[in-house]
Amino acid sequence: MTERTSVAIVGAGPAGLLLAHLLDIAGIDSIVIDQRSREEIETTIRAGILEQGTVEVLTDTGASDRVRTVGQRHDGIELRFDGEGHRIDFAATVGRGVWLYPQHEVLKDLIAARLAAGQDLRLGVTADSVEGVDTDRPRVIATGSDGERIEIEADVVVGADGSRSVVRRALGGSSSGHFREYPFAWFGVLCEAPPSSEELIYSSSPEGFALISQRSATVQRMYFQCDPEEDPERFSERQLWDILQARVPGTTLKEGHIFQRDVLRFRSFVAHELRRGRAVLVGDAAHTVPPTGAKGMNLAVADVVLLAEALRALVREKGERLLDAYPERALSRIWKAQHFSWWMTSMLHTSPEATDFDRRRQVGELRSVVESEHGRAYLAEAYTGWPLAR
Numbered sequence: 001m002t003e004r005t006s007v008a009i010v011g012a013g014p015a016g017l018l019l020a021h022l023l024d025i026a027g028i029d030s031i032v033i034d035q036r037s038r039e040e041i042e043t044t045i046r047a048g049i050l051e052q053g054t055v056e057v058l059t060d061t062g063a064s065d066r067v068r069t070v071g072q073r074h075d076g077i078e079l080r081f082d083g084e085g086h087r088i089d090f091a092a093t094v095g096r097g098v099w100l101y102p103q104h105e106v107l108k109d110l111i112a113a114r115l116a117a118g119q120d121l122r123l124g125v126t127a128d129s130v131e132g133v134d135t136d137r138p139r140v141i142a143t144g145s146d147g148e149r150i151e152i153e154a155d156v157v158v159g160a161d162g163s164r165s166v167v168r169r170a171l172g173g174s175s176s177g178h179f180r181e182y183p184f185a186w187f188g189v190l191c192e193a194p195p196s197s198e199e200l201i202y203s204s205s206p207e208g209f210a211l212i213s214q215r216s217a218t219v220q221r222m223y224f225q226c227d228p229e230e231d232p233e234r235f236s237e238r239q240l241w242d243i244l245q246a247r248v249p250g251t252t253l254k255e256g257h258i259f260q261r262d263v264l265r266f267r268s269f270v271a272h273e274l275r276r277g278r279a280v281l282v283g284d285a286a287h288t289v290p291p292t293g294a295k296g297m298n299l300a301v302a303d304v305v306l307l308a309e310a311l312r313a314l315v316r317e318k319g320e321r322l323l324d325a326y327p328e329r330a331l332s333r334i335w336k337a338q339h340f341s342w343w344m345t346s347m348l349h350t351s352p353e354a355t356d357f358d359r360r361r362q363v364g365e366l367r368s369v370v371e372s373e374h375g376r377a378y379l380a381e382a383y384t385g386w387p388l389a390r
């Protein structure tokens with residue numbers, strides 16, 4: 001049996017759930033499917049920094065109050081190199097800030113909003129393919145948790161299904177896009193300890209990069225640069241603390257039990273096509289960035305804000321102009337965020353092939369940022385996020 005909706009959304013990550021929420025506010029029905037369970041979605045640790053514009057979208061549309069009550073506003077970060085710390089003061093430089101509020105908390109809020117609105121959310125349902133994208137009745141073919149076949153016909157199919165997108169295949173090739181891989185990854189740990197610093201520290205040291213981040217009064221998130229092939233189980237907790245400590249000279253880390261560890265590979269990717277006919281991509285399905293600039297989830301939100309406007313025009317006024325314009329409008333921000341993420345990554349990490357010249361040049365680059373009003377302002381503007389098209 002074929003079901004019918006206005007917008008079929010594959011993926012209940014930040015992109016898919018926020019899009020469904022914005023469409024619901026506009027009175028447009030949608031069906032969201034995701035292969036994962038609610039528990040898995042609400043407990044998987046991923047991104048943690050929200051741009052100011054992302055927070056405004058979540059609060060202005062009633063998706064989350066908790067981001068302002070539970071989340072913590074940060075008005076700056078520290079860049080540390082050559083034995084010294086340099087604060088980039090966001091509030092003083094660009095009058096904006098960021099919020100520390102984990103991605104899975106955003107997802108809890110969005111799922112709660114979806115269910116409270118009585119909207120259709122189907123978990124444990126896997127999209128297998130998308131058909132008819134060149135017609136005005138595209139279809140998602142999916143398999144339910146009991147193996148049953150599900151077919152959803154819509155005006156538009158949205159691929160919000162992450163970096164291994166099935167919907168992207170329907171647009172022309174699963175690996176079709178601009179791609180860059182990096183010779184390092186992040187070793188991420190979650191630990192039970194008080195914060196070691198009030199703000200995030202991005203530290204470039206002769207031992208390699210480390211990021212000291214916070215989650216709450218009792219749980220902290222930290223990362224250090226590692227080989228992409230690193231085995232997360234290879235190190236004892238003692239060794240992990242020693243590695244981290246060696247990379248943030250000048251700060252004594254507050255240690256505690258490390259209860260989660262993972263290796264996060266670095267990739268930059270932008271799909272060649274963001275739209276074909278009545279199928280459109282948003283979020284990680286359309287692009288991936290290395291995490292150094294904290295752009296992944298925020299870029300997904302920026303895509304969704306543009307696409308929601310285009311879908312409102314399509315479904316309500318039968319106008320395709322904004323849908324036609326979506327790829328170009330989204331790509332303008334996507335490439336700026338790609339550049340910022342690549343720049344932060346290359347400026348702060350030590351490449352395995354780096355020569356003495358490369359390391360000294362890198363310190364020169366960092367100095368040219370922190371000692372320049374304009375350098376600090378660019379970093380602050382990009383990190384806190386360019387204004388959203390609202």
Ligand SMILES: Cc1cc2nc3c(=O)[nH]c(=O)nc-3n(C[C@H](O)[C@H](O)[C@H](O)COP(=O)(O)OP(=O)(O)OC[C@H]3O[C@@H](n4cnc5c(N)ncnc54)[C@H](O)[C@@H]3O)c2cc1C
Pocket residue numbers: 010011012013014015016033034035036041045046047048049103125126127128160161162163164165166264282283284285291293294295296297300
């Ligand atoms: C392990 C990891 C750690 C990360 N850490 C950071 C970080 O520290 N900082 C940072 O800024 N960014 C980080 N990111 C990036 C950030 O989390 C993503 O940019 C963000 O999740 C993008 O949201 P999305 O909704 O586009 O995609 P996703 O969050 O990936 O959501 C896609 C959803 O689609 C579902 N799905 C996929 N295929 C199918 C299918 N065939 N059928 C049905 N459902 C499907 C998935 O189950 C998933 O729920 C991390 C990403 C990963 C993978």
